[in-house]
Amino acid sequence: MGVVIVGAGQAGMQLAVSLREGGFEGDVTIVGQESYLPYQRPPLSKAFLSGDSDFESLEFRTPEFYVGKEITVITGEQVVDAAFDGDSGTATTDAGRVLTFDRLALAPGSTPRKLPLPGAELDGVLYLRDLEDALELKARWADAANVVVIGGGFIGLEVAAAARKAGKTVTVLEALDRLIARAVSPITSEFYRQAHERRGTSVRLGVKLERFVGGDDQVGPRVTGVELAPDADGNVEIIPADIVMVGIGVIARGDLAAKLGLETVNGAIVVNEFAETSDPRVVAAGDAVLLPHPLGGEAQVRLESVQNAVDQAKVAAATLLGKREAYHAVPWFWSDQADLKLQIAGLSTGFDSTVVRGSQDDEHFSVLYYRDGRLIAIDAVNDPSDYMAVRRALGAGANIPAELASDSAVALKTLITAGS
Numbered sequence: 001m002g003v004v005i006v007g008a009g010q011a012g013m014q015l016a017v018s019l020r021e022g023g024f025e026g027d028v029t030i031v032g033q034e035s036y037l038p039y040q041r042p043p044l045s046k047a048f049l050s051g052d053s054d055f056e057s058l059e060f061r062t063p064e065f066y067v068g069k070e071i072t073v074i075t076g077e078q079v080v081d082a083a084f085d086g087d088s089g090t091a092t093t094d095a096g097r098v099l100t101f102d103r104l105a106l107a108p109g110s111t112p113r114k115l116p117l118p119g120a121e122l123d124g125v126l127y128l129r130d131l132e133d134a135l136e137l138k139a140r141w142a143d144a145a146n147v148v149v150i151g152g153g154f155i156g157l158e159v160a161a162a163a164r165k166a167g168k169t170v171t172v173l174e175a176l177d178r179l180i181a182r183a184v185s186p187i188t189s190e191f192y193r194q195a196h197e198r199r200g201t202s203v204r205l206g207v208k209l210e211r212f213v214g215g216d217d218q219v220g221p222r223v224t225g226v227e228l229a230p231d232a233d234g235n236v237e238i239i240p241a242d243i244v245m246v247g248i249g250v251i252a253r254g255d256l257a258a259k260l261g262l263e264t265v266n267g268a269i270v271v272n273e274f275a276e277t278s279d280p281r282v283v284a285a286g287d288a289v290l291l292p293h294p295l296g297g298e299a300q301v302r303l304e305s306v307q308n309a310v311d312q313a314k315v316a317a318a319t320l321l322g323k324r325e326a327y328h329a330v331p332w333f334w335s336d337q338a339d340l341k342l343q344i345a346g347l348s349t350g351f352d353s354t355v356v357r358g359s360q361d362d363e364h365f366s367v368l369y370y371r372d373g374r375l376i377a378i379d380a381v382n383d384p385s386d387y388m389a390v391r392r393a394l395g396a397g398a399n400i401p402a403e404l405a406s407d408s409a410v411a412l413k414t415l416i417t418a419g420s
């Protein structure tokens, strides 16, 4: 049996490795559109951008590793078509290569949502998803005095923090009335607004944008600013920018899945708890996937994180190996912004109460989320012990009663209670 894996990212690489670790002896081929062996994306907006790590340190594995595991990695080719003919199928790349498989695995990740404003084509209007984007951003970094970040989510705020640390004038423009609104509660959002402001970044909320402003120079039309929609008095404000980094979310790359006739919702590939798509011959994992999760209640969730890509890829590999292991790993995530380490565990969707521990003023605190008296998630800022305690509790299906957790002097790990 042979498996073709579409996408040489976090999930694709993990799937291939897990297949081998599980004793799979057939052909394993990963096809990746980028020209690089699989690498880590998180440092692109952190250490790599700040110059604290180079490309070699991003690569997951050496070329020899893949050779040793008999995993073929084809880089620089996009799978543009795939079809089944009976029990086996073929995948065709944009270079005309045709690969045969018995089982197909999709790990295509996601692509940045574009901001279709006038001036979007100006040089210096940038997105950040892959190494090429990061290199483009870095190439302009040293000469950029004014950095505007559009979108106050994790990636935007990480870039803002790195830019501020490098001494640039930084403005974050967010359309909603708070930062990181999709992932954290208003308490954590407000903390981050103040923390970025304290470090000298200007954070503007509820902003409506009009267009990117540009001027001509030797290299062609280049962005020079971002124009906001006129205020109530008709005044127009232009925020100067040498670089504009747009981080307004991502879109799942479910195009190939749709071509195969698989069920997708808003581009995301629908899978069950075994990472099987609507056609059980095809598994899928990572950012592109919409999955059921025990902590998410009835709703299916799309998790854009390293943890999900890794754990779901392991489930997908187990399914291909004929061992059915349902996905139930506790979601976790981190974001480094300046000297602030945010760690999230669980899913806070649908929370009805919170407990705050520690001190926001000291930049060392945590927010525990509860639904019907049960702990469901945590945001921990510079507080790894609270984070670890909640991750452990959720993993064990245990609770930490809110009335006990509210005493910050008591270590959370001592309060974990079994069952409900």
Ligand SMILES: Cc1cc2nc3c(=O)[nH]c(=O)nc-3n(C[C@H](O)[C@H](O)[C@H](O)COP(=O)(O)OP(=O)(O)OC[C@H]3O[C@@H](n4cnc5c(N)ncnc54)[C@H](O)[C@@H]3O)c2cc1C
Residues within 6 Å of the ligand: 006, 007, 008, 009, 010, 011, 012, 031, 032, 033, 034, 040, 041, 042, 043, 044, 045, 077, 078, 079, 080, 107, 108, 109, 110, 128, 129, 130, 155, 253, 256, 285, 286, 287, 288, 303, 304, 305, 306, 307, 309, 332, 333, 334, 335, 336
């Ligand atoms: C700048 C940045 C910072 C991040 N920081 C964090 C963080 O701090 N913590 C965290 O948990 N997560 C973070 N993430 C998210 C994390 O990197 C992703 O969740 C993870 O990479 C998802 O893995 P994936 O395999 O689904 O997708 P990807 O890693 O994106 O891999 C998908 C690959 O498939 C390729 N591909 C797509 N379609 C095809 C095709 N048809 N043929 C061939 N190749 C194809 C793509 O080009 C891509 O290389 C960050 C992401 C970015 C971009």
